[in-house]
Amino acid sequence: MQAKNLIGALNFIVYVSIIFSNLTQKGLCMKVNSHVAAVEVAPPNNTLVSLKNTARKEAHHKAPSTLESDVYYGAGPNEAPSTYERPFYIGESIEQIETIEQTMDRLFEASSELYLNGDMFNAADAMAAEYASFMSGLSKSHPQLAEKEWGFSVDANSEITVTGSLNEQERKWLTEQLNDNEILVNTANAVKDNFLKYTALERGPNGEGSSKYWGKYDVTNENFSDIINMRLLIEQGQEIGPKTVQIGHTLTPFNFVQSMGEQLKNNAHVTYAV
Secondary structure (H helix, E strand, C coil): CHHHHHHHHHHHHHHHHHHHHHHHHHCEEEEECCCCEEEEECCCCCCCCCCHHHHHHHHHHHCCCCCCCCCCCCCCCCCCCCHHHCCCCCCCCCCCCCCHHHHHHHHHHHHHHHHCCCHHHHHHHHHHHHHHHHHHHHHHHCHHHHHCCEEEEECCCCCEEEEECCCHHHHHHHHHHHHCCHHHHHHHHHHHHHHHHHHHHHHCCCCCCCECCHHHECCCCCCHHHHCCHHHHHHHHCCCCCCCCCCCCCCCHHHHHHHHHHHHHHHCCECCEC
């Protein structure tokens, strides 16, 4: 049995050798690449035929690369900075002119001076005291003139100007009398100057900006006398009501602020509103 198996194996080896020899003589061979396996007819000199895929690879390696070279950033992380660390622009860049703390300080100063017992109110209170003295003398010398409807303010030249239902002679005489009172002139100008200063401050550090309060009105050195009636400001500021508290002042802060606000609302144009 073993002899028969050995003979069969030898016969099989001889058979395979004969088949392989015949295939080589006929020019057939097996070629395999990374993508496809195929049987092709080899040339007589048994030179291997390059596949089309190999040619394409060589052309690819010879072509200039359009990709940029890799950039090595080192072992550490290369993260972009956080949003709050980078400048943020909308349209053209805008230079920051003040910090949040500076804005809060500016608004606190403007509000204290305009709506509380600041320099403007103190000037108005001193003006009211001098006005009371002036009117006491006018009531004795010219009682009819003292009772007429007239007002006064400060013009662009820092002089007191008179308005109201007066004839030209009365207007001229009263204007001279008021301007001869140095205290009245100085305190009236202090009211105007402080009003213009702190409403501009309320709008912004350079007076350019907007406001929700008195700073929104277009009041200037030139048109102040057309908007604010000092006599009305004093008389309304002197009114005593059941809830009014006066401590060492001729005017009450609440009534003064209310009168100023009403005159602005009625006579001034809103130009710098938020």
